[in-house]
Amino acid sequence: MAKSKTPTKKAKKATALKPVTSPYCKPQGSAIHQQGLFASKKIPQDAEIIQYVGEKISSKEGDKRAIDLADEREGSGDASVYMFILDDDHDIDGNVPHNTAKLINHSCDPNCEAQIIDDEIWIVALKDIKKGDELTFDYGFELDHYEDHLCLCGSPKCIGYIVAQEYWPKLKTKLAKKKAVARKKAAPKKKAAAKKKAPKKKR
Numbered sequence: 001m002a003k004s005k006t007p008t009k010k011a012k013k014a015t016a017l018k019p020v021t022s023p024y025c026k027p028q029g030s031a032i033h034q035q036g037l038f039a040s041k042k043i044p045q046d047a048e049i050i051q052y053v054g055e056k057i058s059s060k061e062g063d064k065r066a067i068d069l070a071d072e073r074e075g076s077g078d079a080s081v082y083m084f085i086l087d088d089d090h091d092i093d094g095n096v097p098h099n100t101a102k103l104i105n106h107s108c109d110p111n112c113e114a115q116i117i118d119d120e121i122w123i124v125a126l127k128d129i130k131k132g133d134e135l136t137f138d139y140g141f142e143l144d145h146y147e148d149h150l151c152l153c154g155s156p157k158c159i160g161y162i163v164a165q166e167y168w169p170k171l172k173t174k175l176a177k178k179k180a181v182a183r184k185k186a187a188p189k190k191k192a193a194a195k196k197k198a199p200k201k202k203r
């Protein structure tokens with residue numbers, strides 16, 4: 001791979017790059033969300049399936065872009081995540097057209113994970129994957145704004161929201177509390193149920 005010494009001003013040129021392909025997978029319509037990546041043949045555990053490419057930027061710039069994107073999409077339910085921490089000083093912004101791996105959807109029971117291998121980000125199989133299975137990884141979202149990111153992964157383990165597994169115990173507590181409150185409120189208000197509430201705006 002060529003070293004990325006491209007000055008940032010030329011970043012626009014990246015749009016001309018061909019989409020990354022892999023012998024292991026191909027894009028296809030997904031039941032989880034729009035398009036996904038699917039195994040085009042049997043994939044053995046630990047296989048490096050496809051590189052997650054993008055623009056290499058400073059961590060500072062990465063933080064800024066991630067916040068901008070989150071603001072732009074707040075409340076839209078769009079949970080796309082494209083920014084990866086590469087090392088202490090650099091991020092990879094995968095929001096480029098040729099980054100095929102950005103199609104990979106989140107799952108609460110993922111069969112892949114993103115790993116840093118020799119200064120590159122690769123999607124690696126966590127287990128043997130059958131031909132035709134959709135590839136997924138844990139987006140690792142924080143607990144903040146979890147309500148904006150409904151999960152439709154369909155796995156029996158699905159917690160309902162796109163949240164990193166390390167936060168699941170906290171999320172479960174939150175959801176249980178919410179349910180209890182909703183139950184209390186629901187009883188006397190049955191007739192008002194048809195009323196539409198304006199979406200809650202945070203902050």
Ligand SMILES: [Zn+2]
Nearest residue numbers: 108151153158
């Ligand atoms: Zn899920």
